Amino acid sequence: MQPPRTQERLSHEVFLPEEAHTIRTEVREFVQAEVEPHAATIALQDESKDTFHWQIFRRMAEKGLYAIPFPEGWGRGLKYPVLDTCVMLEELGYGSDSVAAVIDVHCILAGHVLMYADDALRTRYLKPLIAGEKVGSFATTEPDASTDLSIRSLKTTAQKVDGGWYVNGQKRFITNACVADFVTCLVAADGKLCEMVIDLKQAGVKVGEPDRKTGNRGQLTSDIYFENAFVPEENLVGEPGRGLHIALGTLTYGRMGIAATGVGMAQRAFDECVDYMKRRTAFGKKLAESQYWQFRLAEYAARIEAARSLYQKAAYRKDLGVEFPEPEAAMAKFTGTQLAVDIARDAVQVFGGYGYMRELSHDGSTYKVEELYRDSKITEIYEGANEIQKMLVAREIFGKEFTG
Numbered sequence: 001m002q003p004p005r006t007q008e009r010l011s012h013e014v015f016l017p018e019e020a021h022t023i024r025t026e027v028r029e030f031v032q033a034e035v036e037p038h039a040a041t042i043a044l045q046d047e048s049k050d051t052f053h054w055q056i057f058r059r060m061a062e063k064g065l066y067a068i069p070f071p072e073g074w075g076r077g078l079k080y081p082v083l084d085t086c087v088m089l090e091e092l093g094y095g096s097d098s099v100a101a102v103i104d105v106h107c108i109l110a111g112h113v114l115m116y117a118d119d120a121l122r123t124r125y126l127k128p129l130i131a132g133e134k135v136g137s138f139a140t141t142e143p144d145a146s147t148d149l150s151i152r153s154l155k156t157t158a159q160k161v162d163g164g165w166y167v168n169g170q171k172r173f174i175t176n177a178c179v180a181d182f183v184t185c186l187v188a189a190d191g192k193l194c195e196m197v198i199d200l201k202q203a204g205v206k207v208g209e210p211d212r213k214t215g216n217r218g219q220l221t222s223d224i225y226f227e228n229a230f231v232p233e234e235n236l237v238g239e240p241g242r243g244l245h246i247a248l249g250t251l252t253y254g255r256m257g258i259a260a261t262g263v264g265m266a267q268r269a270f271d272e273c274v275d276y277m278k279r280r281t282a283f284g285k286k287l288a289e290s291q292y293w294q295f296r297l298a299e300y301a302a303r304i305e306a307a308r309s310l311y312q313k314a315a316y317r318k319d320l321g322v323e324f325p326e327p328e329a330a331m332a333k334f335t336g337t338q339l340a341v342d343i344a345r346d347a348v349q350v351f352g353g354y355g356y357m358r359e360l361s362h363d364g365s366t367y368k369v370e371e372l373y374r375d376s377k378i379t380e381i382y383e384g385a386n387e388i389q390k391m392l393v394a395r396e397i398f399g400k401e402f403t404g
């Protein structure tokens with residue numbers, strides 16, 4: 001059950017367009033009704049192909065959530081699609097970061113790569129992706145390359161043959177892969193990095209079992225193995241050699257989404273704390289009467305406000321047409337995700353022993369802060385580790401001649 005919300009009391013949205021308010025309300029209602037009842041089960045389950053939450057995945061499609069990021073003719077054609085998408089992800093992060101991560105990869109990563117594709121490719125992959133008829137995934141990471149995506153590090157190759165390519169190599173940690181129909185994939189073809197759409201249910205492709213992770217257990221990740229997997233010519237996205245640009249443009253969008261999910265998780269941990277501190281007594285006083293925790297929460301209220309403003313500003317700049325809205329996107333990523341980790345750690349502390357419980361044997365109760373503690377950590381690592389975000393900001397401060 002969700003705790004009483006504090007957001008409207010502490011964070012006044014003076015700049016957010018009406019459209020994004022409407023999306024917030026719509027997604028909030030969806031999360032309460034359709035995600036919240038399953039969130040604890042998703043967070044506690046051990047990963048397997050059978051645990052992918054098809055019901056929520058399909059309901060998000062039916063409700064038109066996958067259409068929010070996309071322009072008219074493909075999606076909802078909203079005026080501020082990036083901002084609306086990030087607001088949606090904040091609300092999903094409040095309910096379940098696993099669910100937020102599934103939609104982030106399906107729509108923002110795989111979907112956004114397809115925005116660089118021609119209409120024919122979009123018709124084959126983007127349309128069914130938005131309808132929830134095909135599941136999308138996105139692959140840059142390999143066993144020996146992720147933060148460094150240069151051509152010297154990437155080992156997945158595409159060899160030109162009549163009518164297309166043969167792809168060989170291995171991708172790692174690929175979200176949704178074990179249930180996905182296709183992957184938008186970064187490969188090296190004739191010394192050039194390219195983005196290609198690769199069907200996963202074809203000869204020459206094998207998807208491994210899902211990894212067993214600390215948190216985000218509803219976000220299934222697997223290795224993908226390519227052995228002479230045929231990719232037809234028309235599945236190339238953009239020009240040959242544009243692959244890294246497309247992947248990085250997509251990951252820049254992705255990192256604003258991760259910043260927003262960080263804010264959503266931070267807000268949830270905060271609300272859980274406020275609610276619990278008003279109820280729990282120690283030394284004859286409520287925890288909420290402890291000035292130590294009052295001040296900690298005051299600091300977190302300010303940090304949540306700042307982190308929310310940052311991701312919204314970054315997203316708004318992208319809606320204005322800035323492809324790489326730096327430094328705000330990078331700032332938003334490390335600010336929002338570090339905040340989520342910090343507050344989740346303190347929330348476990350506020351809950352004491354209960355905060356450390358996956359399930360209390362006495363009555364089977366579960367504790368959201370434990371889930372947030374495990375789920376939040378990955379947001380500091382993926383879609384550009386936070387150190388890389390700080391490098392991007394440092395580059396804006398000092399210039400490339402100092403930072404490289």
Ligand SMILES: Cc1cc2nc3c(=O)[nH]c(=O)nc-3n(C[C@H](O)[C@H](O)[C@H](O)COP(=O)(O)OP(=O)(O)OC[C@H]3O[C@@H](n4cnc5c(N)ncnc54)[C@H](O)[C@@H]3O)c2cc1C
Nearest residue numbers: 138139140141146147173174175221381382383384385387
């Ligand atoms: C749950 C999950 C889901 C994922 N989903 C996907 C997906 O769908 N598709 C996909 O392609 N990938 C995915 N990934 C991969 C993810 O993006 C990478 O794990 C991440 O980019 C970090 O890469 P790495 O693990 O190879 O770490 P490395 O690249 O080895 O980096 C390790 C650490 O080194 C530090 N570091 C690296 N370079 C520098 C530097 N220059 N300066 C300072 N510090 C540095 C950072 O702290 C970094 O965290 C996923 C990973 C996980 C765990």
